[in-house]
């Protein structure tokens with residue numbers, strides 16, 4: 001498991017609790033030392049005691065040595081550089097598994113595309129885990145489902161066995177594109193929901209943003225070959241609802257601060273170094289949509305708030321004043 005942040009640590013615990021031995025790589029040696037010494041990663045999951053079949057190291061080579069699956073739990077925009085450093089030590093025929101929910105700035109690539117490019121592996125060696133998976137709830141062993149997407153069904157099933165336990169239920173899917181787009185786009189929509197909450201709006205507004213957010217995600221998905229039913233499933237609607245509704249979501253919390261009048265810099269400080277992927281992905285997703293002629297007004301508006309200084313209140317007005325249209329258009 002490469003990455004000992006919130007989700008990397010929680011997913012490592014899921015694997016270990018499913019009977020899979022895990023070596024967890026932490027970027028900072030003090031994090032690995034703390035886990036080894038006290039079984040806790042206090043910076044990310046201070047109340048979670050990690051099981052004994054999970055060992056931590058700051059030596060990437062040790063973490064990768066002999067791994068059947070290499071799970072990548074670093075932020076999207078850092079995946080390319082991290083993976084390039086690990087490339088020569090990736091075990092032959094291991095499955096490369098992405099936990100990251102984002103679209104790369106500049107290249108506009110999904111994480112599985114970045115992995116294939118950097119590691120020079122075929123698409124059937126790359127899998128994606130995506131669903132309504134707030135790390136803190138899972139670390140507390142609250143019941144949760146997720147999706148493991150891989151074009152090689154057998155690899156997906158192997159991973160499914162490796163991370164199934166009494167509180168975590170993974171489903172397989174062959175639609176990698178749909179799962180990745182669902183995960184990346186919902187972060188941006190959660191920023192918009194947070195802004196609405198910060199402005200004092202209630203559940204009608206939330207439901208409207210979630211539903212229209214799903215509509216624009218589905219338009220993008222359709223244009224890029226995703227199965228529409230994937231976006232109606234756990235990696236689409238499921239994750240969208242969890243992230244948009246939860247005070248535990250970093251994206252929603254970030255948006256809420258913007259809605260209350262904080263600057264992007266102040267919201268960033270309040271995140272204490274944890275990643276709110278939508279702040280960067282709103283720009284890459286917007287550009288991707290523009291490139292293929294897909295209309296994504298909420299994503300475009302979130303980009304304008306985060307990067308062009310638009311006031312969230314002005315975004316509300318701009319969305320409501322758009323040209324009237326049919327719901328399914």
Ligand SMILES: NC(=O)C1=CN([C@@H]2O[C@H](COP(=O)(O)OP(=O)(O)OC[C@H]3O[C@@H](n4cnc5c(N)ncnc54)[C@H](OP(=O)(O)O)[C@@H]3O)[C@@H](O)[C@H]2O)C=CC1
Pocket residue numbers: 003004005006007008009026027028044073074075076078082099100101102133134135136273274275277
């Ligand atoms: N948290 C959640 O509930 C969920 C998160 N995800 C996704 O998983 C991915 C990882 O998220 P999460 O674990 O929460 O992120 P965090 O911000 O909690 O942790 C990021 C981890 O990546 C490490 N890292 C390695 N290289 C870098 C770098 N160059 N810059 C910054 N961090 C680096 C960090 O090390 P260090 O501690 O030294 O900074 C840290 O261990 C994201 O794409 C996120 O969207 C998906 C589902 C649930």
Ligand SMILES: O=C(CO)COP(=O)(O)O
Pocket residue numbers: 101131132133134135187190239242243248249250251252275276277
């Ligand atoms: O992806 C997540 C839940 O599925 C976590 O969302 P945040 O990154 O907004 O905390």
